[in-house]
Amino acid sequence: MKSFNFLLEGTNNKPRDSGLTMVLDKGLGFDTAKSLMEVSGDYVDYLKFGWGTTAIQDFNLLKEKVAMYKSFDIIPYVGGTLFEIAYDQNKLDEFLDRLKKLGFETIEISDGSININRPDKLDCIKKVKDMGFEVISEVGKKNLVKDQEITIEDRANFINEELDAGSSKVIVEAREGGKSIGVFDDEGNAKEEEVNYILDNVDKNSLIWEAPNKNQQVFFILQIGADVNLGNISSDDITSLETLRRGLRGDTLGKV
Numbered sequence: 001m002k003s004f005n006f007l008l009e010g011t012n013n014k015p016r017d018s019g020l021t022m023v024l025d026k027g028l029g030f031d032t033a034k035s036l037m038e039v040s041g042d043y044v045d046y047l048k049f050g051w052g053t054t055a056i057q058d059f060n061l062l063k064e065k066v067a068m069y070k071s072f073d074i075i076p077y078v079g080g081t082l083f084e085i086a087y088d089q090n091k092l093d094e095f096l097d098r099l100k101k102l103g104f105e106t107i108e109i110s111d112g113s114i115n116i117n118r119p120d121k122l123d124c125i126k127k128v129k130d131m132g133f134e135v136i137s138e139v140g141k142k143n144l145v146k147d148q149e150i151t152i153e154d155r156a157n158f159i160n161e162e163l164d165a166g167s168s169k170v171i172v173e174a175r176e177g178g179k180s181i182g183v184f185d186d187e188g189n190a191k192e193e194e195v196n197y198i199l200d201n202v203d204k205n206s207l208i209w210e211a212p213n214k215n216q217q218v219f220f221i222l223q224i225g226a227d228v229n230l231g232n233i234s235s236d237d238i239t240s241l242e243t244l245r246r247g248l249r250g251d252t253l254g255k256v
Contacts, residue, residue, distance in 0.1 A: 008246060012227070014045065014073045018205050019245065020169075022046035022231035023238055024176070024212075027053050030061060033235075034068055040238040041072035046136070046208075046231070048108070050176075051081040059102070066103040076103075080110025080138050087124070088114050096131060110138035112173055118158075122165040129166035136208070137162040140173020144180045147173065152194045155182075156201040163206050171231055172198070174210035178232075182210070190219045205229070217241055218251045226256045 002008060012019050023044050025033065037044070047069045054062055069076040078099070086095035099107060109124055116124070121137075129135050139158045141147035150158075159170045174181050179188045183195050198207070204224060210232040211217045220228045226245040233241055243249050247256045 014042070016045060018229065019227040020045040020208065020229040021233055021238065021241060022048055022171075022208055022229075023233045023235055024048050024050050024231075025053075025235060026050045027057070028235060030065055030068065033065060036235055036238070037069065037072045037074070040242070041074060043238050043242040044072070044074050046106075047074050047076045048231070049076065049078045051079045052085060054078050054102075055082060055085075063102050070103070075106050075134070077106040077108055077136065078104065080108040081113055083107060083109055084111065084114045084116075087116065092124075096128065096133070099133075105132075106134040106136060108136045108138060108171070109167070110171075110173075112138060112140060112142040118161070122161060125162055125165040125167055135167045136169045136171060137165075137167040138171040138173055140182045142173070142175055142181070147181050152197050155194075156198050159198070159202050159207070163203075167206075169206055169208050169229070170202075171208045171210060174212065174216075174232065176212055176232060178210065178212045178216055184216065188213055188216065190216060190223075192223070195220075195223065199224070214240070214244075214251075217244055221245060221252055222255055226252075 021044055025047055066076050086092050107128055109121065109128065111121055125135050125137055139155055162170050172182050174184055178184055180186045183191050185191060208229045208231040209220055211220055211230045212232045212234065217230060220230060221244055230241065244252050247253050
C-alpha cells in the first residue's frame with residue numbers, strides 16, 4: 001500500500017499498454033540499481049542500458065543486473081548504438097547470440113550514428129523479430145544537421161514503416177540532452193506543430209517520446225495525457241516523473 005494511497009486517483013499497474021516510462025542506465029552499480037528499483041521500480045517499464053555502455057561491463061555482472069531488472073517486471077535492453085556497431089562490423093549474429101546469453105529479450109534497432117538504407121533497416125527489424133526478440137526501433141539522427149534534413153512527413157512515415165515491419169514501439173530521437181533534435185528546438189522546447197503532425201498520423205501508444213528534461217515531460221503530459229509514453233528518463237527522475245503523471249506537482253496539479 002502506498003503511504004498516501006487515499007490521495008491517489010486510479011491505478012496504472014504493470015504490465016501497461018500506455019503511460020510507459022523508459023529509463024536510462026548509464027552504468028549504475030548493481031546495489032545502487034537494485035535499491036533504486038525497490039523505491040521506484042513500479043514506475044519503470046523499460047530500462048535502456050545507454051549507448052555502448054554494456055560493451056565494457058563484466059559479463060556476469062551485466063547478466064545479474066538484467067535478471068534483477070526483470071524481477072521488478074521491467075524490460076531491459078541495450079541502446080541502439082551497440083546494434084549499430086555490430087551491424088557496421090558485420091557481427092550482428094554474434095551480437096544477437098550474446099544478448100540471448102545475457103538474458104535480453106528486447107533489442108533497440110536504430111540508425112542514428114551510421115547510415116543504413118531504409119530497406120535494410122526494415123529487414124533487420126523483421127529478422128530480429130522473427131528470432132523471438134521484441135524490437136523497439138528509433139527514428140532520427142544524432143547529428144544535428146542530418147536530423148534536421150528529415151522532414152516531419154518522413155519522420156511520421158518512417159515510424160509507420162517500422163511499426164509495420166514489426167517494431168512494438170518506435171522511439172522519437174531526442175538524445176540525452178533533448179535539444180535541436182527531433183521535435184525539439186535549440187532551447188529544448190517542443191515544436192508543437194510537429195508533435196501534432198506525428199500524433200495525427202501515428203498511433204500514439206506506439207510512440208516513445210524521448211523527453212529527458214522536466215519541461216519536456218510536462219509538455220507531453222499536458223499535451224497528450226498522463227498516459228503518454230516517455231523515454232530517456234534519468235534514473236534520478238523516475239519518481240519525479242511519476243508525480244508529474246499523477247498531478248502531485250504544481251506543474252500538473254489539477255491538470256491531469
